[in-house]
Structures are given as C-alpha cells and as structure tokens.
Amino acid sequence: MACASLDLPAQALESASHKADLLLTQTRNLSSRARGYNQRVISESDALAEEVVGVSRALKRDLQAARVALQSDDRWEEVVNQLERAQGVLHGNGPAGDLRRYAKTRQPYVLSLLLGPSSNVVALRKDQSQQMKVDYHRFRNRSAYTMFAFAAVLQWGLRRTQALSESRDGVSMAPVLLVGVQLFVCWMLFYYVASALRESVLKLNGSHIRPWWIHHHYWAAGTSCLLLSLPVDSPTFRKAINGFLWWPMLQSVVILTQNRYQRRRMYTRIALGKNSTMDVVAGDGVGAHGQLVFLYPLLFLLQGLQVYLGGVMIKHSYWAMLRTEGYLNLENRDDDLWGNRGFFLAGCLMIFMAWNNFYNTVGSLVGLVAKKSKGGRRVTASVEDDD
Known part of the structure; x- marks a missing residue:
C-alpha cells in the first residue's frame, strides 16, 4: 500500500x-x-x-x-x-467595399494628432467595418436625444430663473443652472471631438463624407472650448446663453430627421449599387423626396439660426474689441470685457460655420439635381435609340 x-x-x-x-x-x-x-x-x-x-x-x-x-x-x-x-x-x-482602403492612405490630421502617425484604423474585415457604421448611427441617435433633452431643460430652467429674479420670489437656482450650462458645453465638446474621430475613421474605411462635415466638428469643438473659457458670472454670458441653447435643440431635430429619411433611402441606394455599403448619414445626405421637402428646409433653418445668433453676439459685443483695456493688462472686473470678447469671437465662428454649411448644402443639392438631370437625359437618349 x-x-x-x-x-x-x-x-x-x-x-x-x-x-x-x-x-x-x-x-x-x-x-x-x-x-x-x-x-x-x-x-x-x-x-x-x-x-x-x-x-x-x-x-x-x-x-x-x-x-x-x-x-x-x-x-x-x-x-x-x-x-x-x-x-x-x-x-x-x-x-x-471601398478598394481604396487597401492602398497606403495618409491618416487624417486629427487621428495622427491624437493616435500618432503610425496608427492603423482600417478594418479589412467587412463585418468589422459595418459594425463601425452601425455604432456611428447609434451614437448619433443617442447624442441627438441627449442634446435636445439637456438643452431644453437648461432653457426652461434659465427662463424660470430669470422670471424669479425679476419678481424676487423664491429660490432661482441660478448657480446650479450655470454649472449645468458648463457641463452641457463640456458634453458638446465631447460630442464634436467624438464625431470628428468616428467620421475620420469611417472615411478611411470607405465612407463618402465631404471633408467640410468633418472640419465643421473641429470648428464646433473650438467654439465649445471658447465658451468654456468664459466666466459664468458674466452678465453677457447669462444673457447670451439662453438664446444660444436654441441652436443645439434645433440641431438635434435635424440629426434625428437625417437619420429617419437618409438611412431608409440609403439602404435602397446601396441595394441598387448607387451608394457604398460604408456610406453613412451625413450633412449632404443621399437624396430623397422627403429629404427635399422636409430635411433641406430644416438644414437651411438651422443655418439661418446660426447666422442670426452669431449676428446678435457680434452686435452686442463688438464694442469690447475696440477697447484697449484687457489686452496687455488686467481688465476692470465690472467692464466684463472678456465675456463680451469671447462672445464676439463665438459669433464670428457661428457665422463662419453657417456659411460653410450653407455652401456645402447648396453644393450637395446642385449635385443631386445635376445627377438626376444627367440620368434623365441618358434614359431619354437610350429610349430614342431603341425607337
């Protein structure tokens, strides 16, 4: 044993x-x-x-x-x-899919800056690239709902605070709401940076996205950084931010409308071979009757609101740019120069983005009409040849 x-x-x-x-x-x-x-x-x-x-x-x-x-x-x-x-x-x-992704392509600047010039974000497997596209559309949907809800709550709260301050009745909660505005601007900064990164990766993997719609996110992120640098106790900040919140609310409606019309139409165009399987919902869209009737007016309305808000910001704060104080020495606290100068620059950026959005939207619309007209002429010519 x-x-x-x-x-x-x-x-x-x-x-x-x-x-x-x-x-x-x-x-x-x-x-x-x-x-x-x-x-x-x-x-x-x-x-x-x-x-x-x-x-x-x-x-x-x-x-x-x-x-x-x-x-x-x-x-x-x-x-x-x-x-x-x-x-x-x-x-x-x-x-x-897009065969150009197999070629040695140069990385977009934002990817090279954040990930390094040697990083490779091209997915050679089709299921992986398709999942990137699905995740991008989910991100847009979630962000649109968050953007609208966040901005609407802050809009209502700030209006209520203003009414209570004028009547001197009850607690206004102004400091909490102003902190909420800063958190919202931080979230907007995250949204634009994330959108720029995702769209740059999708473009490398075969999506046809106009360069401006990616560059727009850079400028919007810069505007968010500028707004974050402004003092929340500035009278100009409290006066201007209430009107500014209308812009993300309308932008969220445009994003949801794009997803509704363009995604449905895109599936049809992909099946007909008119769009790549990696094409995504973007600012220029894919052309459909509902898009022309409802989406393009919304886009132009959003751009018009951008111009209006930018013009209002410039009109009420341009005087601060003409003052000499605060450039080489500290400003007087009561003058609120930095708040006015910040909103002046933000207004200029809003108008700059609105103009480029309008230019690219019109270019997309003209290209869509020209493509349809070209297709119609070819169909007519082929019918005449058959006769």
Whole structure:
C-alpha cells in the first residue's frame, strides 16, 4: 500500500510533464502558422495596394479623356458609363467595399494628432467595418436625444430663473443652472471631438463624407472650448446663453430627421449599387423626396439660426474689441470685457460655420439635381435609340 501511494505522485508528475510538452509543441506550431499567415497577409496586402493605385490612376486618366471626347461625340457615352461603373466599384459599390482602403492612405490630421502617425484604423474585415457604421448611427441617435433633452431643460430652467429674479420670489437656482450650462458645453465638446474621430475613421474605411462635415466638428469643438473659457458670472454670458441653447435643440431635430429619411433611402441606394455599403448619414445626405421637402428646409433653418445668433453676439459685443483695456493688462472686473470678447469671437465662428454649411448644402443639392438631370437625359437618349 505504501509503494502504491508513492507511485501516484510520480504518475501525476509524468502526466503533467507530458501535457506540458504537448502544449509547448502546440504553441510553437501555432506561432509558426501565425507568422506564415502574417507574411501572406502582408505580401497580399502590398500587392493589392499596388494594383489599386494603378487601377485608380488608369481610371482617372481614361475617364477624364472619355468625358472630353463625349463633348464632341455622343458615341463615347457608353464608354463613359462603363468607366463610371468601374469607378463606382473601386469606390465601394462592389462586394469587397471601398478598394481604396487597401492602398497606403495618409491618416487624417486629427487621428495622427491624437493616435500618432503610425496608427492603423482600417478594418479589412467587412463585418468589422459595418459594425463601425452601425455604432456611428447609434451614437448619433443617442447624442441627438441627449442634446435636445439637456438643452431644453437648461432653457426652461434659465427662463424660470430669470422670471424669479425679476419678481424676487423664491429660490432661482441660478448657480446650479450655470454649472449645468458648463457641463452641457463640456458634453458638446465631447460630442464634436467624438464625431470628428468616428467620421475620420469611417472615411478611411470607405465612407463618402465631404471633408467640410468633418472640419465643421473641429470648428464646433473650438467654439465649445471658447465658451468654456468664459466666466459664468458674466452678465453677457447669462444673457447670451439662453438664446444660444436654441441652436443645439434645433440641431438635434435635424440629426434625428437625417437619420429617419437618409438611412431608409440609403439602404435602397446601396441595394441598387448607387451608394457604398460604408456610406453613412451625413450633412449632404443621399437624396430623397422627403429629404427635399422636409430635411433641406430644416438644414437651411438651422443655418439661418446660426447666422442670426452669431449676428446678435457680434452686435452686442463688438464694442469690447475696440477697447484697449484687457489686452496687455488686467481688465476692470465690472467692464466684463472678456465675456463680451469671447462672445464676439463665438459669433464670428457661428457665422463662419453657417456659411460653410450653407455652401456645402447648396453644393450637395446642385449635385443631386445635376445627377438626376444627367440620368434623365441618358434614359431619354437610350429610349430614342431603341425607337
């Protein structure tokens, strides 16, 4: 019995040693397979990148030449159509998505600044890139509801505070609400930075987003930083922030409207091969009857409100920019120069963003009408040829 009990630990040790040898061999084989896989992926990726660059250059050259020839000879129309379809496949209308992501592309500035120039955010697996798009749309939806609710509560609270202050009846809760305004501006800063990052990543993965709609988030984030630097006890701040809150409320309505109209229309256009599977809801949209009737007026209304608010800020605070105090020495506390100067700069930024939003929205609308008109002319020409 004693010998048997002594043999058990020896057998357990031998079994454990055998399993350890097997696991060591298995992990070494797995590491060798992974190394071979990485080498194949790198080799194939380099070959794909070189071919994509070559095809892209050839398409651009031939399409430009064909369009020039089409101006003098209608027989070139079929060649142009074929080249445009080939360009659509290259840009994401094919089964593999946007092929340009396989080429060595330069990172957007914001990604290089925050993540480093060597970071790689391109997802080669289609399911991963699609999930990025789904997460982006969820982020927009959640942010729109948060933006509207936050701004509406602050708007109501500030109006109630003003009424109580004038009547001198009850507790106004003004300090708490002003802290809430600062928290809201912090959240807006987060929203614009996160939107810029997400849209930059999506653009690298094949989404067709106009550069301005990403740059707009940079300027909006800068405006949020400027508002955060203003003193909350400034009379100008308390007077101007009440009107400013209307802008994020209307912006949230526009975002929800975009999601309602554009996402439904986009699924149809993706199925027809007119949009890439990575295209997302953005400022320029995808064109639909509901969008033209309801969304574009809302966009123009939002831009008009931006101009109005910016003009009001400039009108009531431009005088502070003409004063010499506070530039090289400390300002008088009662003058509220920094508050007025901050809102003057914020007003200039609002008008600058509104003008660029308007310019790009009109450009998108003109491009949409031109594309429909071009498609209609081609359909008419093909019917006449059949007759």
